[in-house]
Amino acid sequence: MVYNLPYLLWSLTPLQQNNPFGEFGQTDPRATLIMMIFIGILVLVGVVSAILGGGSKSSGTEARFSARRFRREAKKIGLDRERCKLMLHLIRRYNTKVPMRLLRHAGYLDSFIQQALEDVRAASLPDTVREHRVFEIFQLKRIITNSIEASGVARSSKSLRIGSELTLGIGNQWYESELLTSVAAHLAVSVPETDKGEQLRIEKGTPVKAKAISEQGQVYQFASRVLGYGVHRKTPVMYLDHTQKMQKVQNRRHQRRELDAPVYLYPVSVVTSGKGKKARRSAVVNKEQRRLGRMIDLSAGGCAVQSRMPLAASTLVRVDFQTEDRTMITVYGKVLRLERAGYQGGIMRIKFTRVSREHVNRIQSFVYGYEGEE
Structure with missing residues (x-):
């Protein structure tokens, strides 16, 4: 709201024309009232401007806080630092209104990913750079989609189907295996092989991290330990301890x-x-x-x-x-x-x-x- 101050002051003078004592004489009550209203309006405009100025600063703080919150939530579902940076870059580029929804809503994420893919494919880039960027966008899609689909239902390892695919984490290495049989005392899995094709032999009691794919394509993870080695139907096997805390983490690692x-x-x-x-x-x-x-x-x-x-x-x-x-x-x-x-x-x-x-x-x-x- 803009006021013409000279005009307002000038408009007050006719109210004082009948005063024979000039500016030191008695003033018209109406002029005093109008002046007070005018001063009140100026004060109100100043207060509103201060509030709006403070609000702009607060909005910037809120935006920074939202980015930090997004990084925390993204990290929880498996996005590393570089992929968090990529997500935030795309969010700012497309001015995404509700960034947190990307981590929870498959349809919202799908539109976001499609836009990113279209832009990369339309860009003038070397083929190797383009394919690398497309790959990273698909990694975002895969990790977030798996998180959205995860239900977190816990169950016993005794419920695994014979023939289920297993991935065993021993130390810093991961090995492919298969569930050959399951009895009350233990699981019997195919003995993992090294890169040279040699059977892996580790000490009894060694901790093992395991991921299993069920018949429906669901992925479960659980902690176990090596109980020993044996033979099942002429096939060497590794015995693993059962667990009652097998956690469903996602559907298949890769959507089919x-x-x-x-x-x-x-x-x-x-x-x-x-x-x-x-x-x-x-x-x-x-x-x-x-x-x-x-x-x-x-x-x-x-x-x-x-x-x-x-x-x-x-x-x-x-x-x-x-x-x-x-x-x-x-x-x-x-x-x-x-x-x-x-x-x-x-x-x-x-x-x-x-x-x-x-x-x-x-x-x-x-x-x-x-x-x-x-």
């Missing part, structure tokens, strides 16, 4: 999507050349042993393939296939287990061990339904 597509499978052999310190190991793709399969489902971490001539568990393999948008993809992996299916051969559960950044991004675009936006 059904895909009905032809697949070419090539067994891969590891050949060692040279001796001693000069020994070198290299992978050889046996193209003459190619066999045909059918993709059942696909994720960034692996796939399920049905074939009349399946490969045995632990076989290294190269997989060639196309997604629905006819993108040709090549991945390398290992057959974790084989599920026999009678005359139809069997279903191979394959874990990817080597995928190019470009191809893992194409897979995630398909899995999350973004393949039409390349």
Whole structure:
């Protein structure tokens, strides 16, 4: 509100024209009242301005506090420092109105991720830089989506299905394993192998962190310890202690999507050349042993393939296939287990061990339904 001060003062003078004693004489009560109202208005304007100025400062403090709160919440669900910075950068860039909702609402997050992917793909960047940024955006999507879907239901390890995939954390290393049998006293799992293909032998009582994937694709984690070693149906096993505090942490580490597509499978052999310190190991793709399969489902971490001539568990393999948008993809992996299916051969559960950044991004675009936006 703006007032013309000279005009207001000038408008008061007619009220004093009948005063014969000039400015030292008796004043008109109406003039005094108007002057008091005017002064009151000026004071009110000053107070309001001070409040508004203080409010602006408070808003900045609130914004900084919200960023700190967002980082705390993001860290709780598994985002590291660099990915928190990436999220905050995107939030500021898109002027996201309710940032905390991104960590709790799948639909809100999905729109946010799609916008980020579109911008990166439209940017003038070297291919390697673009693929790296797309990969990191998909990592945000995966981690936050898994957190949203987590229910946190606790249960006993005795409820795990025989054949469940396991990942065992021993020290700072993680090893693949499988639940072979479960009895009242313990779990019996396949003995983990080192990178050299040697069975891992550790002392009795050693603490173990375990993650298990249930038949429904849910991921559970629990703490256990090694009870010893033995044999189950002629297969070496490691015995682990049961727990009553198995916690559901998320669904599958990588979201899966059904895909009905032809697949070419090539067994891969590891050949060692040279001796001693000069020994070198290299992978050889046996193209003459190619066999045909059918993709059942696909994720960034692996796939399920049905074939009349399946490969045995632990076989290294190269997989060639196309997604629905006819993108040709090549991945390398290992057959974790084989599920026999009678005359139809069997279903191979394959874990990817080597995928190019470009191809893992194409897979995630398909899995999350973004393949039409390349």
